[in-house]
Amino acid sequence: MVKDKLMLWSICLLATLTVVPLLAILGEVLLRGYDQLSWTFFTEPTPTAYKTMEAIKTGEPIPGGIANGIVGTMIMLGMATVVAIPLGILCGAFLAENNKNSFAQFVSYLTDLLQGTPSVIISIITYIWVVVPMKGYSAIAGSAALCIMMLPLIIRSTEETLKILPASLKEAGLALGGNKARVMLKVQLPAAFGGIFTGVLLAISRVIGETAPLMFTALGCSFIRFAVDKPISAVPLLIWEFFNDPNLQELIWGASLFLLLFVLTLNLSSKYLAKKWNQ
Amino acid sequence: MESITPILEFKKTCVSYTKQTMAVKYVSATIEKNTITAIMGPSGCGKSTLLRAVNLMHNLYPNIRVDGEILLNGENILSMEPIDVRRRIGMVFQRPAPFPTMSIFDNVLSGYALNGIRLSKEEKMQTVERCLKSVALWNEVKDVLNKKGTFLSGGQQQRLCIARALAMKPDILLMDEPTSALDPIATKHIEELLLELQKEVTILIVTHNMGQAKRISSKSMFMYLGELVEYGDTATMFSNPTDERTKEYLTGKVG
CATH class of the missing domain: 1.10.3720.10 (MetI-like)
Known part of the structure; x- marks a missing residue:
């Protein structure tokens, strides 16, 4: 019985270990990317370097998106x-x-x-x-x-x-x-x-x-x-x-x-x- | 002696899967028009192999050789185009195999679609109704013609497959143990159907089931180790077999 339980727990532990990096990747991308998703992100092309620098200077979010x-x-x-x-x-x-x-x-x-x-x-x-x-x-x-x-x-x-x-x-x-x-x-x-x-x-x-x-x-x-x-x-x-x-x-x-x-x-x-x- | 109309003749027909062994050895027999002929014998005796030679199914597998002659209305099948032969000789398989992606309606007409023959809407409707009626399936499925063929029960599926073969108006219908995957009631339906169908088509049926051969066939072949041991009237064969091997099989000593 003890052996069975030990086995079960170690399998669960190992399975969790393999899932952790996958979840971490998903989580990281979701957390960091979630803010940027907006309507314009999908409808506007990449911003030019000039526009971006202006936005950064004034502290506004970066304009444009990935439509291209x-x-x-x-x-x-x-x-x-x-x-x-x-x-x-x-x-x-x-x-x-x-x-x-x-x-x-x-x-x-x-x-x-x-x-x-x-x-x-x-x-x-x-x-x-x-x-x-x-x-x-x-x-x-x-x-x-x-x-x-x-x-x-x-x-x-x-x-x-x-x-x-x-x-x-x-x-x-x-x-x-x-x-x-x-x-x-x-x-x-x-x-x-x-x-x-x-x-x-x-x-x-x-x-x-x-x-x-x-x-x-x-x-x-x-x-x-x-x-x-x-x-x-x-x-x-x-x-x-x-x-x-x-x-x-x-x-x-x-x-x-x-x-x-x-x-x-x-x-x-x-x-x-x-x-x-x-x- | 009453005169018979031969429709199919085997003349020293041999089938071999490898160079050394023959699965069917020098079978000669004449099949009468509008009869049901049963092919009986133990497993591996070459019944299905002989049957599949008739519609040139063996042509699909390059290592199988068919020798001798098989005459359909006097013309040697083995030198004809497989497609022409198969249009005139229908086949029903052991496991019901309606085309899974087609509706019941399209399954009946699949022979035409596969031959590239176009039918008008009216002809389609008539063909479907005629064929499904002749297999006694019309009343059960007339309201669900657009459902998939696989939606039906096993027995209904097999009747659908018979209807599909009949739609091409074949001269001969080959049946390879058509009821072995079905329950007794479905089997009974199919047997009654075959007795009815022999008016329009000649049926050659491979069967494991001696009772079935006795119930429906007028002529029987008994095959053993690739040889045609005995061929004659079913009634005579069951009551008074001439060959010892037939007798042993029919009495259950081998098989």
Whole structure:
């Protein structure tokens, strides 16, 4: 009995210890960032150095916000997702259907490799492939880098979800005279939707905080911009910029809190939707 | 001797999963039109393997070989396009497998959707009503046609799968132990349904259940270790089997 209790208490203690840093991070960001959250924080772009210095001199709160970063992040995430979803699903379906084919195995290894590639390497490659030929930083280059990072996650989740579907589903479709493509499109992929959707949301939350790839590709921009062929800002880029500017350092926390809340919302909604779909 | 209309003929049909072993060995038999033929035998005797050869299900797995001939109205299935064969030969599986993301309505019509055939709204409604009526499901589901197929009970799901196969107006319906996952009452419903359906379609049914074979089939095949041991009228086979192995199986000595 004493041993059981001892065991229980030590497990509880260790579990608490692991949760402490996580809670501390959340708490720190919340406490420091909470004050900065206001309507203008989401609607105004980053303040200029002059305006900031004036505000600091007069003791007013720092004007402006992270709207340029939010717009840039959404544009790049949107473009990356739109390209990565069809490519990733097609590739995942191919891998799930041809797991014995040697080319498929090769692709599968590559996917693993891509998933483990440091983001800075992907950034450099995107820089050489997109930024150099386009003669400039742009939202397109940024979304290309994010897209490459999202692909392995979408491919894997599609493949795994398709593989765990009962074989009878596919056979039933084929037994009705459907060809493989139609059975995939009308039976297998809809049945796998929950898993694929979760994979897409996880891929988005994985890349939304990526900073290095955007430094090499999107560069940043101090005003709200919708052009896709020009340098553009992003929330993680802004955090880096704020960190480097002593006058703007206070804005770091609001931007961090925004990112954290966004990822949290994505994760929770993906869990909720997956659950709902499986019922 | 009464004349029979053959619809399906097995001619020395062999199926092998590996090079060394044959799962189905030189089966020859003629299936009569608008009958129910039961395929019986112990587990692993090749019943399902033989059945799945008829709609070219084995083509999906490159290491499985099918040899000999299977004639559908005199034409060799093995040299036909799988898609054409499967449109004419429906199949119902052991576990009810309605498409989980489709409504009851869409499940019945899924054969058309999967073949890229467009139907008018009227044709759709007529087909759904006709097929669900012929599997005696219409009265139970006519108000919930938009609910998911998986919302139904196991027996209803299996009848939905039969309706889905019938919607394509097949010549032959293959059934792979369609009632083994169902309770006795649902089984009884399906058996009554099959007796009714044989007027429009030829049924080939694999079954573990000797009682079921006796109740519904007019002809029976008995398979053992991949061979077709005995084939003939069900009544004769049950009362007076010619082969010793059939006798042992029917009396419960093996199986």
